[in-house]
Amino acid sequence: MPIRAIGRLLLLSGLLAVAALVALWRGWLEVAPRFDPWAPLDVREAPNLLTGFKLWRLRDDRELCEQVLATSQLRFDRLADSTPHPGCPLHNALRVHGAPLGLSNSFTATCSLALSFALFERHGLQPAAQAVFGQPVKRLEHVGSFACRSIAGSQHSYANALDIVGFRLADGRRISVLRDRSGEGDEARFLRLVREAACDSFNVTLGPDYNAAHRDHFHVDMGLWRMCS
Numbered sequence: 001m002p003i004r005a006i007g008r009l010l011l012l013s014g015l016l017a018v019a020a021l022v023a024l025w026r027g028w029l030e031v032a033p034r035f036d037p038w039a040p041l042d043v044r045e046a047p048n049l050l051t052g053f054k055l056w057r058l059r060d061d062r063e064l065c066e067q068v069l070a071t072s073q074l075r076f077d078r079l080a081d082s083t084p085h086p087g088c089p090l091h092n093a094l095r096v097h098g099a100p101l102g103l104s105n106s107f108t109a110t111c112s113l114a115l116s117f118a119l120f121e122r123h124g125l126q127p128a129a130q131a132v133f134g135q136p137v138k139r140l141e142h143v144g145s146f147a148c149r150s151i152a153g154s155q156h157s158y159a160n161a162l163d164i165v166g167f168r169l170a171d172g173r174r175i176s177v178l179r180d181r182s183g184e185g186d187e188a189r190f191l192r193l194v195r196e197a198a199c200d201s202f203n204v205t206l207g208p209d210y211n212a213a214h215r216d217h218f219h220v221d222m223g224l225w226r227m228c229s
Contacts, residue, residue, distance in 0.1 A: 034048060034050070035048070035050065036050075037050050037053055037054070039054075040054070040058075040064060040067050040068050040071075041054040041055065041058070041068045041071070041115065042068075042071045043068070043071045043072040043115065043119055043122065044071055044122070046123055047119055047123060047200065047201070051119070052203075054068075055112050055115060055116065055222070056112075058092075058111055058112065058115070059092065059110070059111070060091070060092060061092075062092050062111070065092060065111035066078075068111075068115060069094075069111070069114070069115065072114075072115065072118040073099065073100045073118070074096055074098065074099050074114060074117075074118050075097055075098030075099070076094040076095055076096045076097060076098075076114065077094060077095045077097065078094050079093045079094055079095055079108065081093075084148075085148035087148065087157070088146075088148035088157045088158065089158065090108065090146070090158070090159055091110070091158070092110060092111045093109060093110050093111070093159050094108070094109060094111065094114055095107070095108050095109075096108075096109055096114055096117070099117075099118070099121060099140075100122070100126075101121060101125075101126075101136070101137050101138055101139060101140055102138055102139040102140070102168075103140055103142070104139065104140065104141040104142055105142065105144075107142060107145040107146070107162060108145055108146040108159040109145055109146075109159050109160070109162065110158065110159055110160045110222065112160070112222040113145070113160050113161070113202075113222045116201050116202050116222055117162065117201075117220075119201050120197060120198060120200075120201035120202065120220075121140075123197070123201070124193075124194070124196075124197025124200060124201055125140075125167075125194060125197060127197075128190055128193035128194050128197055129167075129169065129190065131193065132186050132189055132190040132193065133169055133173075133186065133190065135169055135170040135171060136169070136170050137167045137168065137169060137170075138168055139167070139168040140164060140166075140167055140168075141164070141165050141166040141167065141168070142162055142163055142164050142165060143163045143165055143217065144156075144162075144163060145159050145160075145161060145162045145163075146158075146159035153223070155204070155221035155223045156221075160221050160222050160223060161204075161219060161220065161221035161222075161223075163217045163218070163219050163220075164177070164198075164217055164218045164220065165177055165216060165217045167194075175190060175191065176216075177191060177207070177208065177216055177217050177218060178208075178215060178216035178217075181207075181208050194218070195207055195218060198218055198220050199228035201220075202220040202221060202222060203221060203222050203223055203224070203225065203226050203227075204219070204220065204221045204222075204223055204226065204227045204228075205218060205219070205220050205227070205228050205229070206218070206220075206227070206229055207219070209229060210229040
C-alpha cells in the first residue's frame with residue numbers, strides 16, 4: 001500500500017477515535033459503563049484496558065473516590081488531607097481496616113492504592129488461591145504502607161505503597177513470601193500467580209527477584225511509573 005494511502009488511513013482512524021470519544025463524553029453514544037472511559041470504576045467488574053485510566057481520574061477527586069469505594073467491600077475511615085511529617089503529605093487518603101479477607105493490621109492508603117488493592121483481592125488473589133488450593137485466602141499479612149522516608153520518590157512517603165509478606169488460607173495454612181517463594185510446590189506456584197496478579201493491579205510490583213531488600217515481601221504501589229519485577 002502506498003505511504004500516502006497509509007497516512008490517510010491513520011488520519012481517518014485517529015479522527016474516528018476522537019469522534020467516538022467526543023460522542024461518549026457528550027452522551028451521544030451509549031455503551032456499557034465498563035467500556036465508557038468517563039463512567040466511574042466498578043470494583044465488582046473484571047478489570048479491562050480502561051481500569052488504569054479510571055483509577056487515574058480519581059486520584060484528586062474525593063467525591064468520585066467515595067462513589068467508587070461504594071462498589072468495593074472495603075471498610076475504611078476517611079482521612080482529612082494533612083502533612084503528618086514534613087515532606088510527606090497525605091492527600092485523598094483513608095484508613096483501611098477491613099476487607100473481604102482479614103488484614104494483619106489496618107493501613108493508610110491513597111484512594112488509588114485502596115481501590116487497586118480491592119481489585120487485586122477480588123480479581124487476582126482469590127482466583128489464584130482457588131486455582132491452586134481450592135480455597136480462599138482468609139487473611140493477608142503486611143508490614144505497612146505509610147512511612148515518611150528519605151528515599152527519593154518513595155511511594156511509602158505518601159501512603160501510596162503497601163508491603164505484603166504472607167497469606168493465610170481458610171484451612172489455617174500460612175504462605176510466606178520469604179519461605180515459600182522458591183521451588184515447584186503449590187506454595188511457590190501460588191506466589192507466582194499472586195505476583196502476576198499484583199503486576200496487573202498495581203503500577204509497580206517488586207518482589208524477591210528484584211533485589212535483596214525485597215526478599216521477604218511484595219512491594220506494590222500506585223506511582224507514576226509501571227514496573228513488574
